[in-house]
Amino acid sequence: MTKLIIILLSAVFINNYVLNRFLGICPFLGVSKKLDSATGMSLAVIFVMLIATAVTWPIQMYLLEPNNLGYLQTIVFILVIAALVQLVEIVLKKYVPALHKGLGVYLPLITTNCAVLGVTILNIDEGYTFLEAMVNSLGSGLGFFLAMVMFSGVRSKLEGADIPKSFKGLPITLIAASITSLSFMGFGGVIENLFA
Amino acid sequence: MNAILIAVIPVAIIGIICAVMLVVASKVMAVKEDERFPAVRECLPGANCGACGYAGCDGYAKALCEDSSIPVNLCVPGGASCAQELGAVLGVEVGEVEAKVAVVHCLGDCNVTEDRVEYRGMESCAAAEMIFGGKGKCGWGCLGLGDCAKACPQDAICIQDGIARVYTPDCIGCGICVKTCPNHLISLHTAKTVTVVTCSNRDKGAVTRKACTNGCIGCKKCEKTCEFDAIKVVNNLAVIDYSKCTACGACAEVCTTGGIRTFNLAQ
Numbered sequence: 265m266t267k268l269i270i271i272l273l274s275a276v277f278i279n280n281y282v283l284n285r286f287l288g289i290c291p292f293l294g295v296s297k298k299l300d301s302a303t304g305m306s307l308a309v310i311f312v313m314l315i316a317t318a319v320t321w322p323i324q325m326y327l328l329e330p331n332n333l334g335y336l337q338t339i340v341f342i343l344v345i346a347a348l349v350q351l352v353e354i355v356l357k358k359y360v361p362a363l364h365k366g367l368g369v370y371l372p373l374i375t376t377n378c379a380v381l382g383v384t385i386l387n388i389d390e391g392y393t394f395l396e397a398m399v400n401s402l403g404s405g406l407g408f409f410l411a412m413v414m415f416s417g418v419r420s421k422l423e424g425a426d427i428p429k430s431f432k433g434l435p436i437t438l439i440a441a442s443i444t445s446l447s448f449m450g451f452g453g454v455i456e457n458l459f460a
Numbered sequence: 461m462n463a464i465l466i467a468v469i470p471v472a473i474i475g476i477i478c479a480v481m482l483v484v485a486s487k488v489m490a491v492k493e494d495e496r497f498p499a500v501r502e503c504l505p506g507a508n509c510g511a512c513g514y515a516g517c518d519g520y521a522k523a524l525c526e527d528s529s530i531p532v533n534l535c536v537p538g539g540a541s542c543a544q545e546l547g548a549v550l551g552v553e554v555g556e557v558e559a560k561v562a563v564v565h566c567l568g569d570c571n572v573t574e575d576r577v578e579y580r581g582m583e584s585c586a587a588a589e590m591i592f593g594g595k596g597k598c599g600w601g602c603l604g605l606g607d608c609a610k611a612c613p614q615d616a617i618c619i620q621d622g623i624a625r626v627y628t629p630d631c632i633g634c635g636i637c638v639k640t641c642p643n644h645l646i647s648l649h650t651a652k653t654v655t656v657v658t659c660s661n662r663d664k665g666a667v668t669r670k671a672c673t674n675g676c677i678g679c680k681k682c683e684k685t686c687e688f689d690a691i692k693v694v695n696n697l698a699v700i701d702y703s704k705c706t707a708c709g710a711c712a713e714v715c716t717t718g719g720i721r722t723f724n725l726a727q
């Protein structure tokens with residue numbers, strides 16, 4: 265149980281996918297301008313990370329590894345995740361139109377998001393069991409959510425700030441992102457010692 | 461060769477399984493979309509200005525498909541031709557659509573009025589207006605910080621000599637600027653020759669005169685000149701009743717300050 269909590273918390277804070285591993289930077293910069301779209305995107309990412317792990321972990325363990333096809337991991341995972349997200353979109357559109365509308369364009373956008381692919385591959389690399397892998401995916405998704413919400417707050421402050429002309433737009437956004445990322449460095453080593 | 465096949469075949473099989481799943485799912489769980497929607501959407505200009513009261517052209521098209529009681533003439537930029545096309549697609553009666561353009565009721569540019577204070581706040585009329593009614597001597601007029609220009613979906617408004625000016629040929633009459641202006645200086649007019657009072661100052665004549673040489677001082681010369689009883693001075697400001705006005709321009713000729721002008725707004 266302690267191990268699961270450690271995995272969850274370190275996925276959220278220490279190994280935050282956006283701010284520490286620098287995966288999923290595209291939606292992090294692209295969709296973080298407004299809080300509601302940032303929230304929508306993050307919820308879609310949490311959702312997709314969970315179902316992607318639920319599908320790719322068995323594929324790796326019961327299909328690829330027994331047949332020595334581990335080197336096909338990346339391409340098979342991309343294929344499966346893309347198909348899965350499309351399938352989920354069709355199902356949601358039919359049975360949960362409200363959620364489909366809420367997730368909107370973000371659901372198909374993250375089919376090939378590197379953060380989603382990164383979670384599934386790192387789950388395998390870390391040698392997690394199925395349950396641990398699911399917890400890690402949940403934590404990673406929550407970490408993405410945290411980073412997005414925090415950064416949309418930072419960006420809404422930037423809107424009103426008097427920024428030098430040459431820094432306006434993307435440059436100041438990248439600088440703000442790096443400083444936000446620095447703040448997460450402070451979590452290093454905290455979680456392991458909590459339970460020591 | 462074998463090594464390649466061993467790699468290709470599993471991936472191909474997984475791909476085919478996914479494809480079949482998607483095909484089945486999309487057939488079984490297809491959501492019926494109104495087949496008129498693409499045709500309706502095609503009729504609309506796609507400016508997404510929101511003048512119809514719906515969230516963009518997609519929203520209006522969807523509403524039209526779902527509810528036949530919604531009038532087809534709500535699209536201002538599309539005008540009469542758009543309404544007729546929509547009527548043809550949906551098979552409903554077409555009401556009349558008048559092309560409209562925005563007019564700014566202030567001509568207090570930097571040549572006729574002056575700044576009262578130096579303003580160094582946010583570049584926004586709404587913000588400036590909250591601080592003692594803006595920087596200008598006239599508290600009624602254009603603040604010149606361009607909220608309307610930023611809101612305009614067609615970039616038809618620019619700030620020139622410190623006041624907003626509408627470039628009429630580009631104006632689609634969506635009315636977004638009308639709602640944006642914190643001093644309510646912009647109104648929509650039928651796109652033809654119209655006579656417009658280009659001042660919104662309701663202060664007494666002497667006060668107005670000190671603030672801006674273009675301002676309406678409420679001298680009532682226009683009121684006496686008008687043959688059609690169409691212009692009245694209300695609260696020290698000339699107001700035109702457009703149901704009576706013939707745009708003859710007699711009032712504009714006698715106006716002592718040049719505050720009344722006749723514009724040709726036909727596009």
